[in-house]
Amino acid sequence: MSATATTIVNEAPPQAGPRAFLRRLRGGDEIAHLITLIFAAGIILLTSMLVYELWVNSHLSRAKFGWMFFFTKVWDPNFDNFGAAPFIYGTLVTSAIALAIAVPLGLASAIFLSELAPRKVSDVISFLIDLLAAVPSVIYGLLGIFIVVPVMRTTIGPLLINTVGNIPYIGALFRGPNYGVGFLTAGIVLAIMVVPFIISVSREVLLTVPRDQREAAMALGATRWESTWKVVVPWARTGIMGSVFLALARALGETMAVTMVIGNAPTIAASLLSPGDTIASTIASQFTEATGDLYLSSLIELGLVLFLITFILNGLARILIVATERGGGHPA
Amino acid sequence: MRKSLLIVLLALGLSALALAQSGTILLNAAGATFPYPIYSKWFDVYHNEHPNVQINYQSIGSGGGIRQLLAGTVDFGASDGPMSDDQLSQAKFKILHFPTVLGAVVPTYNIAGVSGELNFTQKALAGIYLGTITKWNDAEIAKANSGVNLPNADIVVVHRSDGSGTTYIWTDFLGKVSEEWKKKVGNASTSVNWPVGLGGKGNEGVTGLVKQTPNAIGYIELIYAVQNNIPYGKVQNAAGNFVKADLAGVTAAAAANAKNIPADFRVSITNPSGPKVYPISSFTWLLIPAQIQDAVKREAIKDFLKWMLTEGQKYNEGLTYAQLPKEVIAKETQAISLIQ
Numbered sequence: 001m002s003a004t005a006t007t008i009v010n011e012a013p014p015q016a017g018p019r020a021f022l023r024r025l026r027g028g029d030e031i032a033h034l035i036t037l038i039f040a041a042g043i044i045l046l047t048s049m050l051v052y053e054l055w056v057n058s059h060l061s062r063a064k065f066g067w068m069f070f071f072t073k074v075w076d077p078n079f080d081n082f083g084a085a086p087f088i089y090g091t092l093v094t095s096a097i098a099l100a101i102a103v104p105l106g107l108a109s110a111i112f113l114s115e116l117a118p119r120k121v122s123d124v125i126s127f128l129i130d131l132l133a134a135v136p137s138v139i140y141g142l143l144g145i146f147i148v149v150p151v152m153r154t155t156i157g158p159l160l161i162n163t164v165g166n167i168p169y170i171g172a173l174f175r176g177p178n179y180g181v182g183f184l185t186a187g188i189v190l191a192i193m194v195v196p197f198i199i200s201v202s203r204e205v206l207l208t209v210p211r212d213q214r215e216a217a218m219a220l221g222a223t224r225w226e227s228t229w230k231v232v233v234p235w236a237r238t239g240i241m242g243s244v245f246l247a248l249a250r251a252l253g254e255t256m257a258v259t260m261v262i263g264n265a266p267t268i269a270a271s272l273l274s275p276g277d278t279i280a281s282t283i284a285s286q287f288t289e290a291t292g293d294l295y296l297s298s299l300i301e302l303g304l305v306l307f308l309i310t311f312i313l314n315g316l317a318r319i320l321i322v323a324t325e326r327g328g329g330h331p332a
Numbered sequence: 333m334r335k336s337l338l339i340v341l342l343a344l345g346l347s348a349l350a351l352a353q354s355g356t357i358l359l360n361a362a363g364a365t366f367p368y369p370i371y372s373k374w375f376d377v378y379h380n381e382h383p384n385v386q387i388n389y390q391s392i393g394s395g396g397g398i399r400q401l402l403a404g405t406v407d408f409g410a411s412d413g414p415m416s417d418d419q420l421s422q423a424k425f426k427i428l429h430f431p432t433v434l435g436a437v438v439p440t441y442n443i444a445g446v447s448g449e450l451n452f453t454q455k456a457l458a459g460i461y462l463g464t465i466t467k468w469n470d471a472e473i474a475k476a477n478s479g480v481n482l483p484n485a486d487i488v489v490v491h492r493s494d495g496s497g498t499t500y501i502w503t504d505f506l507g508k509v510s511e512e513w514k515k516k517v518g519n520a521s522t523s524v525n526w527p528v529g530l531g532g533k534g535n536e537g538v539t540g541l542v543k544q545t546p547n548a549i550g551y552i553e554l555i556y557a558v559q560n561n562i563p564y565g566k567v568q569n570a571a572g573n574f575v576k577a578d579l580a581g582v583t584a585a586a587a588a589n590a591k592n593i594p595a596d597f598r599v600s601i602t603n604p605s606g607p608k609v610y611p612i613s614s615f616t617w618l619l620i621p622a623q624i625q626d627a628v629k630r631e632a633i634k635d636f637l638k639w640m641l642t643e644g645q646k647y648n649e650g651l652t653y654a655q656l657p658k659e660v661i662a663k664e665t666q667a668i669s670l671i672q
Contacts, residue, residue: 289495
């Protein structure tokens with residue numbers, strides 16, 4: 001086909017060019033190519049415009065604070081002194097707690113649903129989990145305020161302080177006043193929010209692992225668990241990691257649910273029970289009343305910092321995936 | 333029959349045409365959220381009485397209101413704090429402040445075993461929010477509350493996490509009664525670097541945290557406390573009396589200050605003198621350009637201001653906003669002529 005097209009072009013360039021193009025158009029390939037290209041370029045354009053806007057509008061803050069913006073612990077609108085350190089810390093800590101809880105929980109559920117549960121049960125539960133993923137975050141925030149916060153204050157907090165709190169080194173994570181709101185509470189609420197993502201995507205990925213992989217493992221004498229853990233899960237590893245990074249992205253950017261349970265105090269404290277604040281929650285709560293130019297500019301720079309964090313973590317994720325693929329030698 | 337219908341239709345069409353020619357005057361405004369309920373009531377009632385004037389108000393926050401006004405995207409703005417000299421000097425045109433209603437801020441608390449109203453001295457409130465007073469049975473709190481069994485418990489301080497006019501009034505008061513506050517935290521501002529405490533989003537967030545956390549104290553708008561039956565404490569005024577906030581006390585505070593109100597109305601009225609005044613209250617302002625090119629718009633805004641100062645004030649108490657005192661209304665009525 002392409003060979004004939006080239007011959008025609010060679011014979012009569014001026015007229016045949018468009019005609020050949022039209023012929024290819026009729027096949028639909030060119031149109032599909034063009035349309036998808038436009039949309040893909042649109043995404044890149046959108047992202048670069050976003051970064052450009054953040055960069056330009058944070059000019060005042062960048063000029064004044066420079067790199068110190070990342071390390072300054074003060075956020076003082078009254079004396080025009082702004083630093084992102086407590087918010088970066090809060091964002092990373094709450095997201096780490098969320099993943100530490102959500103990954104084992106989500107992965108175990110996904111394995112159960114795809115490998116062990118009867119197909120009908122699995123389908124019904126998966127449907128419910130997909131529903132959970134669509135619940136607005138303010139609902140999770142309310143759940144946090146009315147259920148998680150009181151339980152943290154009256155039961156879990158004191159329990160942690162009295163047990164783990166006494167162990168040297170690790171104990172520092174669970175000391176000090178316990179208000180019920182703080183890093184740990186925010187992390188738990190985030191974990192509840194992101195777990196449906198991990199379960200839903202991981203289950204789909206696990207279900208796509210070919211039957212022969214399982215059968216081959218069993219033929220070699222593996223038990224059902226051995227075949228699941230040593231063959232099926234590694235086979236689906238890239239997809240499972242994808243689900244984890246999707247969850248991380250949601251945890252990093254969450255505003256409403258976090259701002260309702262984190263205590264909104266820009267502090268860097270070793271104790272996970274201490275109140276803190278995150279980048280997204282600060283932008284959401286302070287943007288409307290930010291009167292000074294430098295204040296507004298600093299809030300926009302916070303947005304830029306969040307973008308940077310997401311960018312770096314995504315990059316690390318890619319490297320991790322490539323590295324594990326090499327080590328394991330399994331196909332993606 | 334058909335003919336008469338035709339005539340009616342023709343008449344209707346003509347009158348509609350006439351209406352379209354006279355035109356509706358559309359005024360755009362944006363700003364503070366605190367007075368939004370009363371503003372939307374005013375704009376609605378005013379529109380019913382003057383069908384040709386429609387005022388479209390967006391409660392995007394004081395900061396947003398000031399920015400939109402400076403950018404010239406709205407006809408007038410609204411703010412819970414007066415514009416600073418700095419902001420006014422940035423403006424390409426002169427901006428006038430018009431106080432509209434009064435708001436007050438009250439302390440609310442949740443202490444195990446204490447059900448009555450607590451008295452707060454000025455020093456106690458400043459000390460609690462500075463973090464220098466940390467226990468409920470501190471001598472500064474106890475001396476104003478004899479007979480109340482205050483527990484030996486740590487005070488959990490709650491403040492607003494979002495920028496807010498409520499915080500502006502609260503920090504304005506604390507700065508006036510405490511030198512240390514002024515030095516450490518600074519001037520009144522919609523958000524500050526809090527020395528201690530947890531942040532709650534909105535009045536409802538602060539109330540929720542205070543209700544849930546034993547031994548907590550927070551500050552909320554008087555309106556919000558009244559509408560939701562939230563108990564609150566008395567605050568000591570400059571004369572040394574403990575006053576429970578109510579609308580009359582807030583108007584009294586403004587009246588006590590009326591003589592000292594500068595011509596541009598940019599004034600803080602926290603902690604005024606007077607035996608019965610409630611000390612933590614403030615005006616909220618409309619920000620209006622002194623020069624309005626469009627004569628039709630100018631007359632509409634001036635007429636609305638006149639209406640707001642007379643008829644409009646009657647709607648305040650129904651929505652639990654304090655009325656402006658007579659003295660201030662008289663001054664503002666004169667100031668309307670400055671709009672040209």
